[in-house]
Amino acid sequence: MTVMGRYLLRRLLIAIPSLLGISVVLFTVLALAPGDPFGELATNPSIPPEVRMALREKFGIDDPVAIRYVRWITAMLQGDWGFSFASRINVDTLILQRLPATLFVIGSAQVLALMIAIPVGVYAATRPYSLFDQISSTLAFVGFSLPTFFTGLLLILIFSVQLDWLPFVYRADIDATGWRWYWEHFRQAVMPITVLGLFLGASMTRYVRSAVLDVIRLDYVTTARAKGLGERVVIVKHVVRNALIPVVTLVALQMPAIFGGAIVTEQIFRIPGIGSLLISAILANDTPVIMAVTFVFACLVVFFNLIADVLYGWLDPRITLA
Amino acid sequence: MVEPQRAARQFSPWLDAWRRFRRHRLAVASAVILVAMILSILFAPLLWKVAINDIDFTARMQTPSWQHPFGTDDLGQDLLARMLYGGRISLAVGLSAMVVALTVGTIIGAVAGMSRRWVGPALMWLTDLFLSLPALPLLLLVIYLFRDALKAAFGPEGGVFVMIVVVIGGLRWMPVARLVRAQFLSLREKEFVEAARALGASKVRQVVRHILPNALGPVIVAATIDVAAAIIAESTLSFLGLGFPPDIPTWGRILYDAKDYLDIAPHWALFPGAAIFLTVLSINFIGDGLRDALDPRRVM
Numbered sequence: 001m002t003v004m005g006r007y008l009l010r011r012l013l014i015a016i017p018s019l020l021g022i023s024v025v026l027f028t029v030l031a032l033a034p035g036d037p038f039g040e041l042a043t044n045p046s047i048p049p050e051v052r053m054a055l056r057e058k059f060g061i062d063d064p065v066a067i068r069y070v071r072w073i074t075a076m077l078q079g080d081w082g083f084s085f086a087s088r089i090n091v092d093t094l095i096l097q098r099l100p101a102t103l104f105v106i107g108s109a110q111v112l113a114l115m116i117a118i119p120v121g122v123y124a125a126t127r128p129y130s131l132f133d134q135i136s137s138t139l140a141f142v143g144f145s146l147p148t149f150f151t152g153l154l155l156i157l158i159f160s161v162q163l164d165w166l167p168f169v170y171r172a173d174i175d176a177t178g179w180r181w182y183w184e185h186f187r188q189a190v191m192p193i194t195v196l197g198l199f200l201g202a203s204m205t206r207y208v209r210s211a212v213l214d215v216i217r218l219d220y221v222t223t224a225r226a227k228g229l230g231e232r233v234v235i236v237k238h239v240v241r242n243a244l245i246p247v248v249t250l251v252a253l254q255m256p257a258i259f260g261g262a263i264v265t266e267q268i269f270r271i272p273g274i275g276s277l278l279i280s281a282i283l284a285n286d287t288p289v290i291m292a293v294t295f296v297f298a299c300l301v302v303f304f305n306l307i308a309d310v311l312y313g314w315l316d317p318r319i320t321l322a
Numbered sequence: 323m324v325e326p327q328r329a330a331r332q333f334s335p336w337l338d339a340w341r342r343f344r345r346h347r348l349a350v351a352s353a354v355i356l357v358a359m360i361l362s363i364l365f366a367p368l369l370w371k372v373a374i375n376d377i378d379f380t381a382r383m384q385t386p387s388w389q390h391p392f393g394t395d396d397l398g399q400d401l402l403a404r405m406l407y408g409g410r411i412s413l414a415v416g417l418s419a420m421v422v423a424l425t426v427g428t429i430i431g432a433v434a435g436m437s438r439r440w441v442g443p444a445l446m447w448l449t450d451l452f453l454s455l456p457a458l459p460l461l462l463l464v465i466y467l468f469r470d471a472l473k474a475a476f477g478p479e480g481g482v483f484v485m486i487v488v489v490i491g492g493l494r495w496m497p498v499a500r501l502v503r504a505q506f507l508s509l510r511e512k513e514f515v516e517a518a519r520a521l522g523a524s525k526v527r528q529v530v531r532h533i534l535p536n537a538l539g540p541v542i543v544a545a546t547i548d549v550a551a552a553i554i555a556e557s558t559l560s561f562l563g564l565g566f567p568p569d570i571p572t573w574g575r576i577l578y579d580a581k582d583y584l585d586i587a588p589h590w591a592l593f594p595g596a597a598i599f600l601t602v603l604s605i606n607f608i609g610d611g612l613r614d615a616l617d618p619r620r621v622m
Contacts, residue, residue, distance in 0.1 A: 021451040026463070033467035138348070141610070145603035147554050149561045149574075150595035153581055157592075161585045253453070260458035260558070267562060268581070278459060279562055282466045294463050297456040305454060 004314070011309045015302050022298040023076070027069050030291065076295065082288030084281075091292045095274055099296070101170075102273030105192055106262050110251070112197030113204050121208025122240055125216060136205065143202025148261045152195045152268040159191065166191055170271040192269045196261050200254065207250045211243040245316045252308030255301045339615040349611020352604035359601060363409035372403040385589055393589045395579065404571040405594060411572045412553050412601070415486055419552035422491025424545050427498025432529055434499065435506025446503065449496045457493045458558065464489050465564055482566050490555045498544050505537035539616035546609035550602045557598050573598050 075081075081091040124133040159166045170188050215221065216239050224238045225231075263275035270276065274293050281289035344350060386393045393401050434445040465485060472481035509515060510533060518532050559565035560574030561581075568575065573594040580590035 018451055018454060021448075022455060025451070025455065026460075029460075029464055029467060033471075141606055142603060145550070145606050146599055147557060147595075147602070149558060149577065150599055153577065153584065153591050153595060157584050157588055161588070256454065256456045259456045263458055263462075264558060264561070278462060279564075282462055282564060285466075290463055290466060294456070294459045297459045298454075301454050301456055 007313050008310060011306055011313075015306045018305075019299065019302050020073075022302070023073055023295065024069070026291065026294060026298070027072055031065055031068070076292075081292045084289045085284070085286050087286075087289075091288050094277070094289065095292060095296055098272055098274045098277045101271055102262060102266065102275060105189070105196065105265065105271060105273065106258055108189065108193045109196035109200060109262075110258070112193055113200035114251075116197070116201035117204035117208050118240070118244070121205045122212050122235065122243075124205070125209045125212035126235060128213060133209075137209070140202045140205045143198055143205075146199070148195055148199050148264045149268060151198065152191070152265060155191045155195060156268070170269045188269075192265045192271060195268075196258070196265050199261055200258060203254070204247070204251070207247055208243070211246050212239060215239050215243045245312065248311050248315065249308050252305050255304045259297050259300070343611045343615035346607075346611035346614050348607045349614075352607035352611075355600065356604040356608065359409070359597075359604075360413065363406055363413065367403070367406050370403060370406065372400040385587075393587070393593075395576075395587075395590055401576070401590065401593060404576060405573065405597060408570075408572040408576060408594070409597065409601075411483075411566065411570065412556060412574075412598070415483065415490070415556040415572075416549040416553040418487040419490040419494065419555075420545050420548040422487060423494040423548050423552075424498055424541070426492065427495035427544075428502050428534075428541065430495065431499035431502025432506060432534070435503040436510065436525060436529065442503070445499075449499050452493070453496045455493065457555075461489055461493065461555065461559065462562070462564060465559065479566070479570055482570075486556055486559065486565065490552045494548055494551060494555075498541060498548070501540050501544055502537060505540065506533055509533045509536055540613075542616055543609055543613045546605060546612055550605040550609070553598065553602055553605075 079092055081095075083089075084091050084094055087094055120136050124130075124136045127133055167188050170192065221234060221238055224234045229238075259275070262273065263278060265271070266273045266275035267279055274296060278290065278293040280286075281293065395401060395404070430445055430449065434442040434449075437445075468485060469482070472485045475481060476484055506529075510528075515528055515532050518528050523531070556565060556572065557574030557577070560572045561578045563578050566572050566575055568579075576594040577591055577598075580587065580594070584591060
């Protein structure tokens with residue numbers, strides 16, 4: 001097996017316990033929650049106690065917690081996620097329908113955030129404490145102090161209500177084809193992606209700036225300059241490449257916050273993703289959907305952490321792969 | 323000879339910190355704004371005696387005027403009075419959740435930082451696990467499952483308050499724990515702690531008298547940022563309609579009610595949104611200033 005393959009395997013083996021740990025936390029929350037799924041049957045006089053006991057036994061409600069956990073986790077792993085009371089379809093089909101919209105918004109927002117954060121952060125770090133640096137760091141503070149729900153409403157107020165340029169309801173089924181379809185899709189996606197992208201970009205700018213500042217004073221940068229390389233080449237080829245390695249980890253660590261922002265954005269713009277599915281499931285008391293969506297979010301976080309680890313090992317040869 | 327008393331009195335670490343804090347102009351301005359907001363939230367209701375639930379159908383969704391400085395909502399309720407009330411709740415939630423996060427984080431970080439065997443790594447594994455939990459979905463899940471039970475135990479207002487504070491605090495302790503542990507790991511090997519150990523100080527005394535006071539600076543900075551994060555978390559929950567009940571007008575809840583009337587009554591959403599933004603922004607700037615003041619190693 002190659003070195004990289006062994007590194008991958010090791011990372012995978014580390015990811016499994018944390019996934020199990022998360023599932024234990026989720027299940028504990030569910031098990032600690034008050035309320036009995038068969039509580040209503042107990043007060044219903046037309047159901048004899050024996051039937052109630054038989055039902056309880058059939059679903060194994062009186063079993064020890066550990067056994068119930070093992071049963072729940074095996075069902076989750078086998079893809080048996082239960083049945084949505086509200087939507088009348090299986091939970092896994094429901095989530096698969098909704099997941100692409102969420103991933104599209106999150107992914108585009110992440111790209112937008114990087115497109116803002118890398119140039120601004122690098123430029124600010126090459127001129128620390130200059131006017132540009134001060135303005136950009138103040139704006140970054142403003143950016144991550146603005147809650148996503150307020151930016152969303154502000155954008156709707158400006159671009160949909162006042163200027164009437166963009167639609168404020170996201171539609172999954174656009175009745176148009178070809179270029180027109182892409183144009184409509186672009187128009188409805190602009191605001192949600194901007195809201196999330198600016199929020200992420202603001203904190204990422206600060207990470208990039210401090211990562212570049214850490215690298216720019218190292219000796220090898222001075223060497224590169226002494227060789228007579230142009231400033232541009234020094235910054236782009238020597239500094240940024242190394243500075244971005246810790247940024248990869250930070251992007252992955254931000255993932256939980258991104259999902260929080262995605263839930264809010266999906267709710268404001270009515271994007272049919274898993275975030276708005278979670279809210280509507282909570283309002284409809286649809287427990288299987290709530291548990292499954294929370295679990296999917298947790299899996300996505302672990303998955304992105306895994307990707308970050310792998311990228312990190314690939315980008316930074318100093319990391320011991322063995 | 324006369325003792326140079328003045329020069330001797332002027333040195334103290336806190337005075338030094340205050341001097342460094344003062345140099346961060348935005349932080350000082352933010353502190354002034356925040357104090358002004360807190361004072362008005364605390365004392366303005368004594369002067370502005372309009373009830374938060376005074377329904378007046380003849381004055382629905384009015385724009386700001388002398389009679390209603392912040393305008394009214396769809397039931398003709400005065401927004402200024404509602405926002406002053408909501409501000410108290412937002413700040414109370416922010417501060418209490420910070421205290422919860424700080425307490426849990428400090429205890430876990432201290433235990434992990436002092437242990438020399440398996441306890442430390444185990445606690446750090448737990449910390450990393452909690453860090454990778456998706457906070458908002460979990461928050462929503464817990465609120466969904468425990469809402470009714472807590473409402474029965476503490477009443478509608480108190481139950482939601484306790485739950486939101488505990489859950490937000492319980493999902494925000496991890497950065498504090500990591501910080502405290504890192505500080506402890508280096509401090510516990512310093513000579514002054516070794517001296518205390520050699521003199522027979524118990525572990526608790528070493529921590530409380532010698533290590534913790536020296537680890538305080540970064541912890542205070544983290545605590546400040548936590549207040550802002552907790553205020554945002556509470557507003558987010560209320561904005562999603564899953565926080566405080568409708569009759570308790572927190573800032574997030576007012577925004578939630580206002581969001582369907584953006585075209586007719588934009589002021590209704592702008593005032594609470596701006597209040598949240600201004601509070602969070604000034605707390606974040608104060609945190610930045612405190613970092614310069616209390617964590618001098620990080621200043622270039």
